[in-house]
Amino acid sequence: MVKLPEHRGKQLFRKYSIPLPPGEVAASAEQAERLVREGRVPLPCVIKAQVLAGGRGKGGAVRFAATAEEVRHAAEAILGREFQGEKVRQVLLEQKLELRQEFYVSVTLDRSRRQPLLMASAAGGVEIESVPDEKIRRIAIDPTVGLVGYQKRAVAKALGLSAGPARSLEGVLDGLWRIFDEEDAELVEINPLAWVGDGLVALDAKVIIEDDALFRHPEHRTLHGDLTPLEAKAREKDIAFVEIGGDIGVIANGAGITMATLDVLSQEGGRPGVFLDLGGTDDPKKVAEAFLLMSEARPKVVFINIFGGVTRCDTVARGLIEAMRISPPQFPLVARIRGNNEREGVSLLREAGVNSFTDLAQAARRVVELEQAPQPPPGIRPVPAGGPVAAPEAR
Amino acid sequence: MSVLVGPDTRVLVQGITGHQGTNHTRNMKQFGTEVVSGVTPGKGGSVVEGVPVFDSVEEATQATQPNAACLFVPAPFAKDALIETVDAGIPLAVIVTEHIPFHDMLSMLSYARAHGARIIGPNCPGVATPGPERGAKVGIIPNMIFRPGPVGVVSRSGTLTYEIVNGLTEAGLGESTCIGLGGDPVPGTTFVEALEMFREDPQTKAVVLVGEIGGPAEEEAAEYIARSFHKPVVAYIAGRSAPPGKRMGHAGAIISRGRGTAESKVEALTRAGARVARFPYEIPALVQEVLKGAGSR
Numbered sequence: 073m074v075k076l077p078e079h080r081g082k083q084l085f086r087k088y089s090i091p092l093p094p095g096e097v098a099a100s101a102e103q104a105e106r107l108v109r110e111g112r113v114p115l116p117c118v119i120k121a122q123v124l125a126g127g128r129g130k131g132g133a134v135r136f137a138a139t140a141e142e143v144r145h146a147a148e149a150i151l152g153r154e155f156q157g158e159k160v161r162q163v164l165l166e167q168k169l170e171l172r173q174e175f176y177v178s179v180t181l182d183r184s185r186r187q188p189l190l191m192a193s194a195a196g197g198v199e200i201e202s203v204p205d206e207k208i209r210r211i212a213i214d215p216t217v218g219l220v221g222y223q224k225r226a227v228a229k230a231l232g233l234s235a236g237p238a239r240s241l242e243g244v245l246d247g248l249w250r251i252f253d254e255e256d257a258e259l260v261e262i263n264p265l266a267w268v269g270d271g272l273v274a275l276d277a278k279v280i281i282e283d284d285a286l287f288r289h290p291e292h293r294t295l296h297g298d299l300t301p302l303e304a305k306a307r308e309k310d311i312a313f314v315e316i317g318g319d320i321g322v323i324a325n326g327a328g329i330t331m332a333t334l335d336v337l338s339q340e341g342g343r344p345g346v347f348l349d350l351g352g353t354d355d356p357k358k359v360a361e362a363f364l365l366m367s368e369a370r371p372k373v374v375f376i377n378i379f380g381g382v383t384r385c386d387t388v389a390r391g392l393i394e395a396m397r398i399s400p401p402q403f404p405l406v407a408r409i410r411g412n413n414e415r416e417g418v419s420l421l422r423e424a425g426v427n428s429f430t431d432l433a434q435a436a437r438r439v440v441e442l443e444q445a446p447q448p449p450p451g452i453r454p455v456p457a458g459g460p461v462a463a464p465e466a467r
Numbered sequence: 468m469s470v471l472v473g474p475d476t477r478v479l480v481q482g483i484t485g486h487q488g489t490n491h492t493r494n495m496k497q498f499g500t501e502v503v504s505g506v507t508p509g510k511g512g513s514v515v516e517g518v519p520v521f522d523s524v525e526e527a528t529q530a531t532q533p534n535a536a537c538l539f540v541p542a543p544f545a546k547d548a549l550i551e552t553v554d555a556g557i558p559l560a561v562i563v564t565e566h567i568p569f570h571d572m573l574s575m576l577s578y579a580r581a582h583g584a585r586i587i588g589p590n591c592p593g594v595a596t597p598g599p600e601r602g603a604k605v606g607i608i609p610n611m612i613f614r615p616g617p618v619g620v621v622s623r624s625g626t627l628t629y630e631i632v633n634g635l636t637e638a639g640l641g642e643s644t645c646i647g648l649g650g651d652p653v654p655g656t657t658f659v660e661a662l663e664m665f666r667e668d669p670q671t672k673a674v675v676l677v678g679e680i681g682g683p684a685e686e687e688a689a690e691y692i693a694r695s696f697h698k699p700v701v702a703y704i705a706g707r708s709a710p711p712g713k714r715m716g717h718a719g720a721i722i723s724r725g726r727g728t729a730e731s732k733v734e735a736l737t738r739a740g741a742r743v744a745r746f747p748y749e750i751p752a753l754v755q756e757v758l759k760g761a762g763s764r
């Protein structure tokens with residue numbers, strides 16, 4: 073998922089005619105001050121860090137200023153600071169408006185009904201999760217028909233709006249739906265949507281674009297949302313790679329089997345840290361790439377768990393061995409393979425010096441032992457740990 | 468007996484001339500499936516694995532009367548291919564392709580429903596029914612893991628499903644039909660719909676349900692089981708150790724805003740009377756247990 077920073081989301085809002093406060097982006101305190109002095113952002117104004125994390129208000133990443141001087145101080149205080157691990161490189165300056173009320177509106181996917189869902193609430197400006205169900209109006213949208221008039225009127229009524237503000241709301245909802253639909257969004261959320269004068273204005277913008285639709289939206293390709301640097305690198309190589317913070321690396325083929333592997337390792341007391349999904353591949357070059365990526369994550373041990381279904385286990389084993397030749401792994405390796413020709417696969421791996429098992433629980437225990445073993449001194453290449461290489465009950 | 472596919476299934480393969488399309492056409496035929504035609508625009512007139520290739524689904528349908536389609540079409544063209552399948556009157560489409568935008572899938576699903584067609588997938592291994600003489604398979608599930616038996620399998624996973632089916636077979640149990648629903652956020656067929664089919668199938672005496680974190684599908688299945696499914700269910704949920712907010716390899720496998728956790732699913736299924744395995748390898752023994760007790764239910 074590609075989360076757009078607020079100002080990028082607001083560029084989309086502008087494109088789809090959703091009203092915004094007058095505002096500009098600045099990358100330095102001097103630039104921020106100049107934008108205000110030149111009258112491009114009217115005072116008083118709000119200065120907001122352009123980071124993806126939530127809770128900016130409480131975290132001091134949103135500030136208010138009444139003079140150009142204060143704007144510079146506020147921008148200085150925010151820019152360059154780390155906010156939940158993310159460095160602030162830009163601030164958004166916007167005029168601070170007198171508002172009558174704050175609303176919540178969003179369009180997202182309802183996985184239960186398998187339809188788009190419009191949500192609206194008169195209790196805006198707070199996390200929607202904290203709003204009781206009866207205060208949220210939910211409207212299912214037929215994706216082939218789109219948002220229709222009566223649905224917009226129903227939302228206006230639920231929010232207690234009529235006349236000018238109701239017409240303004242209908243325009244906002246049209247924009248919201250069109251962004252969801254035409255920009256392939258997973259979520260388009262305005263919270264708060266403020267009632268200002270005779271109309272409505274979007275004070276915040278949360279837009280998440282769907283990864284799988286990026287081929288239609290190359291302009292968002294450079295944004296990695298909240299991927300870690302390694303995850304972003306893996307994505308460029310088309311490898312599914314996820315970091316979750318422990319010290320065991322897991323390489324498996326398929327998302328379900330990967331999750332099951334993490335569960336078994338956790339049960340055995342291990343701390344899985346990264347996982348890499350090989351998918352259906354048995355191409356040694358791709359496996360070698362996987363080893364290289366894994367090395368960068370510096371795992372204490374790597375567990376390869378493969379079910380050889382379409383690809384036979386001996387082919388999988390040969391692929392692994394070839395990959396080890398191309399890119400010798402810089403970590404101890406434990407393998408567990410099951411499926412078609414598993415006996416041959418296990419013995420091939422044993423000959424290559426890899427701890428190999430067919431039993432998942434046994435293999436997981438060996439992995440956790442290696443994780444908890446004292447680390448070898450630097451300079452010594454950790455080879456697959458010694459002892460007789462177990463390959464129990466291979467068929 | 469079986470659900471969705473059986474001896475009278477006649478498969479059309481869309482994207483048959485691609486690497487995957489060709490290999491899996493061969494595998495489907497080896498399983499015993501009648502693959503009657505293939506479609507690749509511009510490649511009409513050729514023959515792949517003994518199967519005649521046509522330029523369009525309409526031509527293939529007129530010539531070979533398929534009643535199921537298997538789609539190996541790249542994601543950007545999958546919507547087009549599915550609509551073509553539905554318009555030709557083919558009632559079942561298995562979409563193997565992954566990375567189809569869910570926005571496309573929303574309209575594909577809506578279109579299929581309006582025309583009375585069923586989609587399995589996308590991003591799924593498909594459907595397989597092993598047979599005493601010949602089996603029938605639409606998709607990419609490995610052939611070697613099956614034997615005919617009383618267990619219906621329905622799953623959001625791919626490889627994990629193979630491993631579980633293999634375990635059932637090794638334990639001497641065997642399967643009626645295995646349905647891989649796929650790991651995407653908008654599946655064409657849900658657990659509840661699969662359970663509805665297994666309910667009507669006399670061969671299926673017990674169901675293994677393999678779920679994962681993310682989305683409400685397992686909780687909805689639990690509600691359905693409690694309300695109207697009276698065959699025993701053994702369930703497994705992958706992703707208990709998954710941190711919130713991380714997409715665990717499948718587009719649909721994400722705990723978002725605190726919803727879709729493994730705990731919630733395990734609890735709902737347990738409350739509904741399903742036996743929930745902690746690990747995949749516990750499943751065969753649990754199935755043996757519930758089958759023994761099934762007579763008394």
